[in-house]
Amino acid sequence: MSALEELERIAIRHAQEAVKLDREGKREEAIAAYKRAIDCLLRLIHAYPNHNLSRLFIQRVKTYKMRIRLLQDIWIDGRTEEDVTSCEVEQRNQRDQIDELILHQPSNVHWSDIIGLEEAKKSIKRAIVYPSLRPDLFPLGWPRGILLFGPPGCGKTLLAAAVANEVKATFISVDAASIMSKWLGEAEKNVARIFRVARERAPSIIFIDEVDSLMGTHRLEVGGEMRVRNQFLKEMDGIIDKKRQIHVYVIGSTNKPWTLDEPFIRRFQKRIYVPPPGFDERLGIFKLYTKDLRLSSDVDLEELARLTEGFSGSDIFDVCQSVQLKVSSELFESGMLDKSSSPREITMRDFLEVLKDRKPSISDASLEAYEKWFNRFKAL
Numbered sequence: 049m050s051a052l053e054e055l056e057r058i059a060i061r062h063a064q065e066a067v068k069l070d071r072e073g074k075r076e077e078a079i080a081a082y083k084r085a086i087d088c089l090l091r092l093i094h095a096y097p098n099h100n101l102s103r104l105f106i107q108r109v110k111t112y113k114m115r116i117r118l119l120q121d122i123w124i125d126g127r128t129e130e131d132v133t134s135c136e137v138e139q140r141n142q143r144d145q146i147d148e149l150i151l152h153q154p155s156n157v158h159w160s161d162i163i164g165l166e167e168a169k170k171s172i173k174r175a176i177v178y179p180s181l182r183p184d185l186f187p188l189g190w191p192r193g194i195l196l197f198g199p200p201g202c203g204k205t206l207l208a209a210a211v212a213n214e215v216k217a218t219f220i221s222v223d224a225a226s227i228m229s230k231w232l233g234e235a236e237k238n239v240a241r242i243f244r245v246a247r248e249r250a251p252s253i254i255f256i257d258e259v260d261s262l263m264g265t266h267r268l269e270v271g272g273e274m275r276v277r278n279q280f281l282k283e284m285d286g287i288i289d290k291k292r293q294i295h296v297y298v299i300g301s302t303n304k305p306w307t308l309d310e311p312f313i314r315r316f317q318k319r320i321y322v323p324p325p326g327f328d329e330r331l332g333i334f335k336l337y338t339k340d341l342r343l344s345s346d347v348d349l350e351e352l353a354r355l356t357e358g359f360s361g362s363d364i365f366d367v368c369q370s371v372q373l374k375v376s377s378e379l380f381e382s383g384m385l386d387k388s389s390s391p392r393e394i395t396m397r398d399f400l401e402v403l404k405d406r407k408p409s410i411s412d413a414s415l416e417a418y419e420k421w422f423n424r425f426k427a428l
């Protein structure tokens with residue numbers, strides 16, 4: 049068990065204990081347990097700020113703090129439990145669950161911010177954007193499930209964000225890891241809840257990042273993973289129903305398509321490969337991320353694009369960011385910082401130095417695996 053998992057496990061234990069004591073009316077003890085849970089959660093948030101559940105942890109801290117305050121007030125005022133809503137924490141948890149899972153993301157990504165991926169863009173526009181804008185022009189219906197798959201960091205989430213921007217639909221973005229999180233109780237109920245909200249607010253698009261987690265191979269609970277997967281299949285069937293015109297679309301994203309089973313795959317009528325950038329795309333991505341940087345004339349972006357074969361778009365962004373950090377930090381360290389000073393120009397050498405310690409994140413072997421899977425299940 050990793051340190052993170054261990055800490056999370058302890059936090060969950062304290063939180064469950066707190067809720068139990070709270071329900072039994074043992075205020076002092078409940079407050080102490082809530083405090084222990086908060087302490088663990090804060091440590092988690094600080095140690096792993098980029099953890100995909102940190103939003104959820106922050107929510108939980110707020111909820112527990114609020115509950116502590118409420119419990120202390122009751123103590124001071126001598127009010128009875130009936131004066132405040134009983135089981136407030138659980139109710140809030142219920143409400144938070146929805147908010148935590150559903151990110152109503154106002155996206156500002158445009159198609160033009162995404163370099164290359166022309167095939168993927170075209171397929172997505174045809175499958176979702178056009179039908180959602182003018183459903184009357186598509187009497188035979190259109191696919192409701194779209195699976196974006198490919199190596200990490202190559203634009204799957206970006207594509208979904210561009211869709212969100214383009215269509216005038218409710219965009220519900222959830223990551224499957226949160227749906228499966230032990231913090232949110234029964235995962236299959238979360239799945240049902242998300243689809244219910246989507247139906248209520250249709251037309252809507254549900255974007256499920258890391259959709260493979262719904263297959264849940266590492267859930268401890270016996271049979272738990274099958275329930276989530278089955279619930280998901282059931283919900284998908286509900287929106288694919290040809291007799292009823294329900295305007296709910298599901299975009300799933302995964303970089304492990306081979307972990308999905310056939311019934312699951314079948315629900316996604318469109319399966320779109322999001323490949324790593326080729327030379328032209330890498331050049332385009334370098335241009336995009338250096339456009340606001342001051343480059344010396346010796347910086348040869350074409351050469352950089354050649355040197356970065358096997359890099360994902362996200363790797364290239366990291367390279368550009370590291371180079372920029374390097375020159376800006378030098379300015380701070382030179383002690384010559386004032387309001388008008390600006391970093392020196394970035395040279396080719398800066399890029400080469402950063403590249404020296406980096407390996408491409410996409411291997412030939414993994415590419416082969418994606419292509420093999422694509423050939424077997426392709427549906428463009």
Ligand SMILES: Nc1ncnc2c1ncn2[C@@H]1O[C@H](COP(=O)(O)OP(=O)(O)OP(=O)(O)O)[C@@H](O)[C@H]1O
Nearest residue numbers: 162163199200201202203204205206303361362365
């Ligand atoms: N084609 C691209 N054009 C511009 N930027 C890109 C492109 N591909 C990736 N990037 C950069 O990499 C970052 C990560 O991309 P994104 O989140 O879409 O990857 P992903 O395919 O969803 O990865 P994962 O499988 O890890 O979720 C983007 O925010 C962007 O900065």
Ligand SMILES: [Mg+2]
Nearest residue numbers: 204205257301
């Ligand atoms: Mg992603």
